[in-house]
Amino acid sequence: MDNENFEILGDCFLKLAVSMSLYYRYHLASAGLLTAKKIKQISNENLYRLVVKKQLKNYLNVNKIVFRGKDANWLPPGYNIDETKLTISEQFSHQKAKRKAFSDMIEAFIGAFLISSNYKTTIEFMHWLGLDVIPINEQVTDIRQDLSNNSRLAYILVACGLHRKILHNSTDLFGHISLYAGDEDLFPKDQSTEQYLSKDLDQWANSTAPKALADVFEALVGAIFLDSGNCLETVWRVVEPLLRKYLGMVI
Numbered sequence: 001m002d003n004e005n006f007e008i009l010g011d012c013f014l015k016l017a018v019s020m021s022l023y024y025r026y027h028l029a030s031a032g033l034l035t036a037k038k039i040k041q042i043s044n045e046n047l048y049r050l051v052v053k054k055q056l057k058n059y060l061n062v063n064k065i066v067f068r069g070k071d072a073n074w075l076p077p078g079y080n081i082d083e084t085k086l087t088i089s090e091q092f093s094h095q096k097a098k099r100k101a102f103s104d105m106i107e108a109f110i111g112a113f114l115i116s117s118n119y120k121t122t123i124e125f126m127h128w129l130g131l132d133v134i135p136i137n138e139q140v141t142d143i144r145q146d147l148s149n150n151s152r153l154a155y156i157l158v159a160c161g162l163h164r165k166i167l168h169n170s171t172d173l174f175g176h177i178s179l180y181a182g183d184e185d186l187f188p189k190d191q192s193t194e195q196y197l198s199k200d201l202d203q204w205a206n207s208t209a210p211k212a213l214a215d216v217f218e219a220l221v222g223a224i225f226l227d228s229g230n231c232l233e234t235v236w237r238v239v240e241p242l243l244r245k246y247l248g249m250v251i
Contacts, residue, residue, distance in 0.1 A: 003108035010110030013119075014042055017126060017133040025132075041132055047103035050129045060105045153217040154180070154209030156242050158187060159196035166216055176210040198245055 018041045022034050040046060051057055106129070113122040126133045157163055158181045168174070181187060187196060221235060228234035240247070 003105065006108040006111030006115070007104050008107075008111070009114060010107035010112070013114055013122065014107060014110055014126070014131070017123060018042055018131065021133050044100045044103040047106045048099040050131070051102040051106060054129060056105070057102065060102060150211050150214035151209045152214075154211075154213035155186065156197070157213045157217045157220075158209075159193050160242070161193070162216070162220070163213060166212070168212075173210065173212055177213065180209050180213070197242060 015038070018038050019034075022029075022037050022041075026034060026037070110122060110126060113125050123133055163177055163181055166177070221239060224238055225232070225235050
């Protein structure tokens with residue numbers, strides 16, 4: 001298979017992923033410093049080093065495979081040749097390739113991953129190679145888990161007064177919501193929504209809140225996404241002000 005198309009796609013995605021990683025990791029750095037770091041990451045020399053480190057050199061076929069005849073160079077799996085005959089041995093077991101060929105191979109791998117799977121799997125492969133790419137799995141997982149904390153989402157919903165919009169027919173749920181929303185430690189009467197959302201983050205996540213409040217918040221985000229024609233930008237404009245305090249401290 002010709003790797004050229006995969007290589008072009010992989011090269012573009014590699015530059016994008018590394019550039020994003022450096023931008024967010026060193027957001028106060030100068031353009032010159034970021035460019036230097038990017039070049040170091042995506043250089044042919046670095047990609048070749050990663051190929052050697054991960055023992056991927058044998059995956060490259062430099063020459064066209066010839067199965068028969070005097071120019072045959074294909075060796076069946078498990079087949080041994082007489083290594084005393086150096087000419088024949090080298091013909092079947094050695095290839096001559098420039099280092100750039102291996103960096104091109106890595107870019108083709110990245111392109112193939114992107115086409116056959118998705119960007120997340122491709123990022124994971126690049127991370128496995130040793131490339132500095134975004135996102136960092138552990139950090140993203142921690143943030144996602146914190147954001148999906150039921151008590152945190154319930155706090156945001158009540159802080160915005162949206163708990164009053166819930167239609168239900170349950171006296172028990174009404175009692176639980178009223179008790180939670182009436183907690184003076186969490187929601188002092190003399191404070192505004194902005195002040196609620198600027199509180200200590202621990203108060204958001206550790207309070208005991210009815211799960212229904214978090215469910216409504218998640219349903220609201222889903223409804224905005226669908227009603228906006230699956231526009232993530234619109235969802236972000238709504239949600240970001242609510243999570244600004246938290247995001248500003250963890251990112």
